[in-house]
Amino acid sequence: MKFSRFTADRDNQRNEIYFMRIAVGGLVLALLANAGAALTVAGSERTILVPPDIHTSFWVSGQKVSTEYLQEMAYWYAGLALNITPHIADYQKNQFLKYAAPSEYGRLQAEFGVRAEFIRKNNASTQFSTQAMTVDENAMKVALSGVLQTWVSDKKAAEKQTAYVVGFRYLNGRLHVSEFKETSDQDPFGAASSAAMPVASGGAAIPR
Numbered sequence: 001m002k003f004s005r006f007t008a009d010r011d012n013q014r015n016e017i018y019f020m021r022i023a024v025g026g027l028v029l030a031l032l033a034n035a036g037a038a039l040t041v042a043g044s045e046r047t048i049l050v051p052p053d054i055h056t057s058f059w060v061s062g063q064k065v066s067t068e069y070l071q072e073m074a075y076w077y078a079g080l081a082l083n084i085t086p087h088i089a090d091y092q093k094n095q096f097l098k099y100a101a102p103s104e105y106g107r108l109q110a111e112f113g114v115r116a117e118f119i120r121k122n123n124a125s126t127q128f129s130t131q132a133m134t135v136d137e138n139a140m141k142v143a144l145s146g147v148l149q150t151w152v153s154d155k156k157a158a159e160k161q162t163a164y165v166v167g168f169r170y171l172n173g174r175l176h177v178s179e180f181k182e183t184s185d186q187d188p189f190g191a192a193s194s195a196a197m198p199v200a201s202g203g204a205a206i207p208r
Helices: 002-041 067-082 089-098 102-121
Strands: 059-061 124-136 141-152 155-171 174-183
Touching: 067 089, 067 124, 067 141, 067 155, 067 174, 089 102, 102 124, 102 174
Parallel strands: none
Antiparallel strands: 124 141, 141 155, 155 174
């Protein structure tokens, strides 16, 4: 009787040990599968970001930014710089510089300041109508082609077909503007120019 009970207890202990070994093995396999999955997606995470004005969704992955995101932000920056009146010049300058790349802040501040002063001094306003956008995703640049109109009070002073390039840098999970200059339809990214022109060069001269 005692021997039967002993063998039964021994068998139960063996079964418990066997079950525990299977459970531990299953946990180890699950951990390995989890680690493998994490390694597979490492560096390929996509973060959905939202621009000041939402027109479409976009993503960033590592140090890459989607074409849609570049287009949205380039369109917004061009609006701040080119759709401007004396009353909102300072506000739009501050909004533009809020997203400026730290290393380019001083230059962009000076360029935008020149244009804002031109607008206030001449009581002028400008409006840029974008007709086409070309994106260089690797260089993180967007060329916008369209018509720039310059107004004095309620009278149109000038209208011209032109292009602008907006350059970006992606730093610390945020897209910063690093370049804004006038180019041309023949050279939309300004590759033929070694130095950026001031933002103010985009404004037409006001007739005296």
